[in-house]
Amino acid sequence: MIRRSAAQKGKCCIMNEFLLKYGCNPNQKPARIFMKNGADLPVEILNGRPGYINFMDALNSYQLVTELTKSLGMPAAASFKHVSPTSAAVSVKMPDELKKACFVDDIEGLDDSPMATAYARARGTDRMSSFGDWIALSDICDVTTAKIIKREVSDGIIAPGYTPEALEILSAKKKGNYNVIKMDTDYVPEELEHKQVYGITFEQKRNDYSVAPGDFTNIVTANKVLPESAARDLVIALITLKYTQSNSVAYAEGGQAIGVGAGQQSRIHCTRLAGNKADFWHLRQSGRVLDLPFKADIGRADRDNVIDVYLGDEFMDVLADGNWQKFFTEQPKAFTPEEKRAYLDTITGVALGSDAFFPFGDNIERAKKSGVSYIAEPGGSVRDDNVIETADKYGMVMAFTGMRLFHH
Numbered sequence: 001m002i003r004r005s006a007a008q009k010g011k012c013c014i015m016n017e018f019l020l021k022y023g024c025n026p027n028q029k030p031a032r033i034f035m036k037n038g039a040d041l042p043v044e045i046l047n048g049r050p051g052y053i054n055f056m057d058a059l060n061s062y063q064l065v066t067e068l069t070k071s072l073g074m075p076a077a078a079s080f081k082h083v084s085p086t087s088a089a090v091s092v093k094m095p096d097e098l099k100k101a102c103f104v105d106d107i108e109g110l111d112d113s114p115m116a117t118a119y120a121r122a123r124g125t126d127r128m129s130s131f132g133d134w135i136a137l138s139d140i141c142d143v144t145t146a147k148i149i150k151r152e153v154s155d156g157i158i159a160p161g162y163t164p165e166a167l168e169i170l171s172a173k174k175k176g177n178y179n180v181i182k183m184d185t186d187y188v189p190e191e192l193e194h195k196q197v198y199g200i201t202f203e204q205k206r207n208d209y210s211v212a213p214g215d216f217t218n219i220v221t222a223n224k225v226l227p228e229s230a231a232r233d234l235v236i237a238l239i240t241l242k243y244t245q246s247n248s249v250a251y252a253e254g255g256q257a258i259g260v261g262a263g264q265q266s267r268i269h270c271t272r273l274a275g276n277k278a279d280f281w282h283l284r285q286s287g288r289v290l291d292l293p294f295k296a297d298i299g300r301a302d303r304d305n306v307i308d309v310y311l312g313d314e315f316m317d318v319l320a321d322g323n324w325q326k327f328f329t330e331q332p333k334a335f336t337p338e339e340k341r342a343y344l345d346t347i348t349g350v351a352l353g354s355d356a357f358f359p360f361g362d363n364i365e366r367a368k369k370s371g372v373s374y375i376a377e378p379g380g381s382v383r384d385d386n387v388i389e390t391a392d393k394y395g396m397v398m399a400f401t402g403m404r405l406f407h408h
Contacts, residue, residue, distance in 0.1 A: 020051055048179035054155055061134060075117075102121065116142065138160070157180055248270055278350065279344055355405040
């Protein structure tokens with residue numbers, strides 16, 4: 001007998017199987033999640049009816065945030081899209097300029113809510129990619145966090161619990177259909193995991209390697225000074241990568257991943273993609289962007305898109321006569337490539353993690369353009385000497401972890 005969830009019976013309950021509307025695509029029916037050993041699922045659906053991809057995002061993102069909290073001892077949050085994080089962050093207090101760049105400067109009580117601070121950072125990092133995200137929280141969702149989520153376009157959330165008022169706020173989203181999942185914190189998965197591809201079953205031991213600040217003792221560069229804050233950011237980068245589709249690299253700064261490059265066949269393409277996202281993250285905190293004269297009726301998603309275009313190569317699409325009037329009260333000045341480069345050249349102290357070794361020094365050259373000072377990667381390339389030499393040229397600190405973190 002199938003025991004169904006709140007979404008199927010009208011109230012939440014424990015279940016050992018949940019029937020899904022469909023799988024990855026509408027034509028993939030039937031679809032379900034269940035425990036192969038017949039045990040109850042370690043999740044409760046408190047609202048909505050999550051789908052196949054929702055659960056993939058939920059279960060991957062929840063592992064990410066719980067590992068961050070276990071490693072760093074701080075509440076953590078992640079914003080997920082298509083089974084990879086757009087960002088992950090811990091609860092480092094936000095300066096006023098950062099609150100404004102993340103569009104949370106009007107949230108009352110933000111400084112008093114570590115959980116809300118972590119999510120504000122994660123959601124605010126790459127707002128274009130986070131549109132329609134899945135949210136994971138390491139701790140109980142409070143009212144302040146729920147108020148941030150309430151006004152953003154999002155598919156759902158997973159957390160170990162919710163305050164009654166927070167649950168009420170979230171359950172009202174999407175006309176009452178917002179997906180809210182509660183995770184059993186006592187759940188321990190089996191050591192061996194399985195998946196099927198083309199009818200063939202794969203089996204492997206779960207990747208239970210835990211990234212910690214103490215993993216960066218094998219520093220291979222001449223500069224061996226690794227501050228605690230940099231070790232924290234390297235942990236964030238590597239744990240983020242552990243749940244990112246490979247190949248992947250991640251830039252991190254100030255307690256959050258600021259640029260994630262996922263699923264590229266070439267590592268230099270990962271480094272460029274993530275570096276470009278990190279650059280946009282920094283540029284969005286410049287006075288030029290923070291002071292853009294947006295019209296009062298511009299929606300959040302439209303504003304995010306305009307900023308993205310303004311900072312890109314097609315900036316005249318929003319600055320040309322006949323166009324700027326749609327978005328601004330007055331015509332902004334262009335942020336020229338030379339001005340952007342000058343601003344980015346002032347950035348230092350960024351951490352960079354890679355899920356596998358860097359095969360060439362060109363990755364380090366690109367990283368330098370985005371202010372990278374600290375690097376963690378497995379090592380083991382036949383060209384390690386070239387990579388180390390390039391890092392030494394810029395006075396970077398680079399640690400070899402000896403651990404690859406592919407995720408597929």
